[in-house]
Amino acid sequence: MPNWSEFADRALAGEPLTRDEARAVLAAPDDALLDQLAAAYRVRRQHWGNRVRLHFLLNAQSGLCPEDCGYCSQSKVSAAEIEKYPMLAREKILDAAERAARLKAGTFCMVISGRTPGGRVFEKVLDAVREVKARHDLRVCACLGLLSEAQAVALKEAGVTQVNHNLNTSRRYTPDVVTTHTFDDRVATVEHVKAAGLKTCSGGIVGMGETDDDVIDLALSLRELEVRSVPVNFLIPVPGTPFETVRALDPRRCLRVLCLYRFLLPSQEIRIAGGREVHLRSMQVMGLYPANSIFIGDYLTTQGAAARADLEMIRDAGFVLEAPDGSAYAGDPLADLPESYPRAPLPMIHV
Template sequence: MAIAKTEALNWDAIATKSLAGEKITREAAKAILQAPDTELLAQLAAAYKVRHHYWGNKVRLHFLLNAQSGLCPEDCHYCSQSKISTAEIEKYPLIAQEKIVKAADKAAELQAGTFCFVISGRSPSEKVFNKVIEAVETVKAKHDLKICACLGLLSETQTRQLAAAGVDRVNHNLNTSENHHPQICSTHTFQDRVNTLKNVQAADITTCSGGIIGMGESHDDIIDLAYSLRKLNVTSVPLNFLIPIAGTPLGHLNELNPRHCLRVLCLFRFILPSQEIRIAGGREVHLRSLQPLGLYPANSIFIGDYLTTKGQEAHADLQMIRDAGFTIENP
């Protein structure tokens, strides 16, 4: 039964439904995204009730390593590493193991609990995959870090090998709704991405999957993405906000403002109440001075740089967390 209009604007009522495990209706979800700016602080307060119930005042830190850059045969329109991108980025094959370990050292130094290991490409070759396995085992032997691997499309055999090597989590973002996906990529399908997540779950590895906001999607697309992630019961949800990169098909888009980004974070917290929600790429560009408010619905951030774009200085992130009254979750 559709939620009444007055109830849809009652953010505390939506928080209560979320905490009870109920799926909020599409009407309520649209109300969240379409609410006037005067409602934003009330939305954040309601989302914080849900966030605090599951995560308290803790903020998880993740450190990202772009271990193989560019050289990708896919045509993802947002990505500077795709085959159709003319963006000027550094391109290199899988970096040496000692560089991977050095990056893990940096992650530990910055109090990150998770070391996110990313390679470009559709799916790793056997040679690259074996080197990834070796690197994971080496890092695990040295550091008490969770490892999240982002390696493209994976088979169930590959995910079981990753589990045996000690990989704690695999990232594979849905990126957008199933309806909007053909506008973003043609070299693989939305279902291909879903299949990889199911292969990860079959190997008893936790799933990391989120999306990119600002790719010309509708409010319905944003809501569908959140519903899809709920249906898949993913563990960790990174939300990126498109950084329009010159030389990519979406390089002309600049549709976001900080208030919309915050409303999206609130929506995902209500639909995915217990999940780790991470403010990912584009945080500094689109939330700008309102970044601390993002910690009210979200409980996780990347510290350091992203794949091909720079992040905020680590000391500024740590100061932001302290200033907002949050504390870092012990690695």
């Protein structure tokens, strides 16, 4: 059996695992899981203490996407029953930002469907970002599809802190997931974001039928690109999508993936993203030992856990919320949260 504590030592020293060692993390038996989590937490604690960063998602433009991503309910090949609408009015976006602030989220993530934003939509995004920044102490993350460096610069000037653009899977497996763009197209957008001086946010989706080596290759690509924030999604097989019959995950598999990503990406923000509630289920809190971030509220086209339940989970495990400035949140986050906080009117996934 590998010595997981030695894996933590290597991660803390900045040394990557070998491929065989990475495979061993994913192939470990269930009785090794607690030791893996303890080792991963030692790395997480060194870089992030016991803080948990919260992100809030807004699906600001839904459906009608020309891409053919097999996992996505908004793609042109999806028959999923979802709401489809153009770019939301600014006031609706500001209402969502208010909800994010009330839920103690440090980052407001604004997402639009589509391959790349058109000129009018992009200007609306910039306008909304400026207004959100003027009203709230929130980091703003934009997820807008493929971007040029000039667009990334414009987002930074408007007040965007980071841009999300997931690689989604390995270079090898990408053609099995999507044919309307390439792995290199996605890498180029991440590089444009980095060149503009924005924080890079890029991760993937696990459970789409990929191999262990694909999971490892994705992490290594993110490490090579020096991505700073890594959302790890777990596939929700939405009815009506090409991947609706894919069933490849259980809670222990998900936790092993999170441990591996902490070993390979020791200082990065690792976020448990779409599929957390579906696949980790009663073991969700254990994901906070390797990961240091979650979404609160809903996802893009699927509903998340109730905000109160998430905040109680964080508190009960002895973790503390991270404030927008990176410090520990002062006070009880549940103190001014209504017993039944209204759900976002536009449920959400996979960002």
